[in-house]
Amino acid sequence: MLSQLLRSRPTTRTRLAADTGISSATVSRAVEHLIGSGVIREGGEIVAGTRGRRAVTLDLDGSRGVVVGIDLGASNTRMIVADLVATPLASVELPTPSELGAVELAEALVHTARRLCGDRWDLLQSVCVGLPGAVRANGPSVTNANNLAQVEDPRLLETLRARFATHVQLVNDADLALLGEQRFGAATGAPTAAILTFGTGLGAGIARDGVLVQGRHGIVGEFGQLPVGPLGTRLEHMVTGPGILRRAAESGVTMTSPADLFVTEPEAALAAMRNQFDTALVIALTAITVACEPDVLVLGGGLAPSLEPDLERYRDAIELHVHYAPRLALAELGAHSGAAGAVVVALTDCYRRLGVADDALGDAPVGALLDLDRVKAVAVPDRP
Amino acid sequence: MLSQLLRSRPTTRTRLAADTGISSATVSRAVEHLIGSGVIREGGEIVAGTRGRRAVTLDLDGSRGVVVGIDLGASNTRMIVADLVATPLASVELPTPSELGAVELAEALVHTARRLCGDRWDLLQSVCVGLPGAVRANGPSVTNANNLAQVEDPRLLETLRARFATHVQLVNDADLALLGEQRFGAATGAPTAAILTFGTGLGAGIARDGVLVQGRHGIVGEFGQLPVGPLGTRLEHMVTGPGILRRAAESGVTMTSPADLFVTEPEAALAAMRNQFDTALVIALTAITVACEPDVLVLGGGLAPSLEPDLERYRDAIELHVHYAPRLALAELGAHSGAAGAVVVALTDCYRRLGVADDALGDAPVGALLDLDRVKAVAVPDRP
DNA sequence: TGACTTTGAGTGCATGATGAAATCAAATAG
DNA sequence: CTATTTGATTTCATCATGCACTCAAAGTCA
Known part of the structure; x- marks a missing residue:
């Protein structure tokens, strides 16, 4: 109904x-x-x-409650407050206080959320926090959070739950980015979609029929760990910033930023590196394709925009291997996709408690498009 | 109810x-x-x-109907007739008449089924045919059936439907083998499981929460196509019989059967090849693991038994890469898993028509265990 | 052996959800 | 101003459901 x-x-x-x-x-x-x-x-x-x-x-009646979506990144944290029909009410972007311990970090997040919510704090219905690590279903607990180790501390979740005094969910950040793009961005109308994010590490998320595929151990999508390179090098090291820079240094190529790899007319040494990058990327894309056969495969993270000129080429390469290729698209929400996805998860939680049938929860638009301009319009300064 | x-x-x-x-x-x-x-x-x-x-x-009341499960392999075809509670009534194994065209092949299958069913022919409720190719949802049609090309001909399905005069479903053979193992074999009690079959090619199937993951284009599980080898060699060529033999010939190693690769004390050249095999296999296993995080990963096909001594080693390698590894198990039903899975699919179709809720269809035991001994006991001679 | 207890299965009755059809309400076309 | 169309509500008969009770069939125990 x-x-x-x-x-x-x-x-x-x-x-x-x-x-x-x-x-x-x-x-x-x-x-x-x-x-x-x-x-x-x-x-x-x-x-x-x-x-x-x-x-x-x-x-x-959207005004009956608010939800908070948080994307706790290794370097930046973004937070969006939205009402029950996904209208953004306030947002903020600030450097992650990564020097803090788990409890202090949690309290800082709650403090910021309280400021954003203002007098709507009492209407808070659900909170979702995205973080760069594998979220296991038991607890849940967090592992593999190499870039923000304190989120593995169970006291983070304890503190969040105690201080927010509502439902708090932890979800992998790539999964959230995918959800965000699926509802509001590049993958709208694609109930089965996947995302590959080139951040500090290689992250991936998969959704089938509008529902995230999340294993009990949270390792679904860890394609970056595939030992496909020579000497068992991990895929991750061949396509993300730190790995690229290290390999450049080893080859004696001067490179100030990973984006240098994508110049239009590279020298021979650089072209060879670019070739290796392409090979590894095609492996990753093909692996995701045969893992779930997505309708759309979204590319996100800092390096993604550099890939734009070559999307067709990558697509052809995938099709060559498996006789099918998903549509390749760049993330549209950019840095906001994670927080937008967190809002989706929090809203879904609310809807479930209202008695919406499970099969409808995954359905396309949860409501008004969460448009980016509006998110920016309601942005509040970092510190009051 | x-x-x-x-x-x-x-x-x-x-x-x-x-x-x-x-x-x-x-x-x-x-x-x-x-x-x-x-x-x-x-x-x-x-x-x-x-x-x-x-x-x-x-x-x-199992006696109210019968179903037919067929595993149409590149070299052998197996067929099981079962009643509505999965009691095997008759089975047969015969060489696939691969010299026949699509229509003749279909008619041969129907003829054999008719013989197996005997006077129960009128009770036939549903038929499922497994075949070595990608089954697309549209139609359905079949692609990538390199080892039995005539099944790509749409007249195969047309003829089967016309002659059987009931529901006929086509499903990928690896998917069926997985279903068979999930209900009756090595993966019982594991609602999310995967299979990797080493046959003429490398096949794979994935099931999550008791339901097969089948993309619209049937390419889910085609991990064999990953271009992970040197010079873009496909994974499939590094772990299946024909590829192994060819690589042996290229390296000047004499090898009469792919199983030679698994001798306990190999010579240097053979050991190197074995190493390459292991590397490729671990990539495949890891890829499947991060694709769906199965509880059990079943290994099937002719080469699988040779891998038994090394299962723990492979498991450790996966765990090293992604901090989790599924239980690795050899297929228990052996050559019968495909036909058993086909019976499961056909039964599921019957149950759905009886009005069983979708969420219960995937649930563990469809009924009496389809025990192998009984299948063999009811085997009838190839030709009457 | 026969009354009692326990458990399973079927029945009468009140309740509540549902849909067809009728009715009420609010708009436009002419 | 009336007829017509469309939306919302109400009336009424129907049906599925659960509670409480009764019937049925077994064992227990004096």
Whole structure:
């Protein structure tokens, strides 16, 4: 019932009846009940040019609660506060206080969230935090967080839960970025999609039928660990910044930034390195393709924009190997995809508690597009 | 309702009521209806030593229909006829008539099935055929069937459907082998599992939460196509029979069978080849692990038994790379896993039509274990 | 052996959800 | 201003459900 409302929001009683196959009588009664309990709200009437009585639009009452989405990156942290229909209310971007321990870090996050929420703090329904590590289902606990070790400390989650006093979920940051792009960015309309992020390490996320594929040990998507290079070099070291720079140094190539690899007319030594990069990248892309056959494969992270001119070439290479290639696309939300994805997860949590059927939770638009301009518009200064 | 019956078959009215939370009154009424329509049957009473009236056991009436599972391999074809509770009724193994065209091949299969079914032919409810190729969801059509090209001809499916006059499904053979092992073999109790089969080519199948992961283009699991070797050699060529023999010939190593690679004390040249094999295999295993994080990874196909002494070593290698490794297990059903999986798919199709909820279809035991001895016991000669 | 206890299965009745059809409401077309 | 169209609500009959009770069939114990 609510499920269909989410799918085609905003809608009307008549459309709900038609879409669900439930009789209009029952729909009316159910809607009456939902309005009574404050979940749904009647909106303005449609200005339709047709004859007959005008339908009353129905929508979730977004103002009944807020959620917080946090992307806790190795260097920067982004946070978005949104209402229950995904309207961004406030956002902030600040350097991650990586010098802090787990408890202090958690308290700093809560403090910032409190500032962003303002007088809506009491309406907080759910919080999701993305972090650069593997999230195991037991607890959950975090492992493999090489770039921000303190998030492996279980007291981080304990403190967050205690101070936020609501549901708090931890999720891998690449998974969140994928969710963000799926709902608001490059992978909209692609229920099965994957992402590959070139950050400090190589991250990947997979979603099938609108649901994240998250193993119990959180290692789904760790394609960076594949020992595909000569001497068992990990794939990760061949396509991410630090690895590229190290390999350049070993080969005696001067390189100030990994982006140098993508100049249009490279010298021989650089071209050889670029070749190795391409080979490794195609392996990663092919591996993801055969792992889940995504409709769209999103490329994100700092290096991704440099790859734009060659997307078609990569796509052809994949197709050559497996006779199919997903659409390759650059991340559209950029640095905000993680926090946007965190908002999606937090909203999904809210919707589940409202009784929305599981199969509808993964469905395409949770609501208004979370548009970037608006996120920026509601940005507040780092320190008050 | 039926769903729970499948989960704990055979059961009683009282247990059904307890398990589902539905009142015993409703359960009684529903069971009455199901018995009336012939789906369910009352069995012998439980001999329980407890006081009180004895419960009447309920079970699916398996004799109301039969299904046919076919594994159409490049060299051999296996077929199992089973009743609706997965009791094997007849089986046969015969060389694949690969010289035939698509239509003739289909008719030969139907002919054999007819012979196996005997007077139960009219009870045929569903047929599933496994074949060595990628099955696309549109149609479905078949691609990448290098080892049995005629199955790509759409007339194969047309003819099968026309002659069988029931539902006929085509599924990738590795996927079926996985299903077979999941229900009856090495991966029982592991709802998310994967298989890697070393046949003429390298096949793989993935199931998550008891459901096969089948992309629309059927290329999920094509890890054999990863270009991980030197000069872009495909993974497949480094771990399967033909590739091994060719590489041996190139290196000047005499090898009569790929199994020679696994002798205990190899010469230097052979050891080097074995090393390459191991490296490639670990890449494949790691790729599957990060693709879906299976609880069990089953190894099947002709070469699999040779790997037994080294399973622990491979497992350690995976764990080294991604800090988690699935249990590695050899296929238990051997050559029968594909046909057994085909029976599972055909049964699932029947159950779905009976109205069993989707989430119960993937649940562990569809019924009596399809035990191998019994399959062999009901084997009929190749030609009558 | 026969009354009692225990457990399973079926039945009467009240309840509540549902949908078809009728009714009320609000708009436009002519 | 009336007819028509479309949306929302109400009426009423139907049906599935669960509670409580009864019937059935077994063992227990005096």
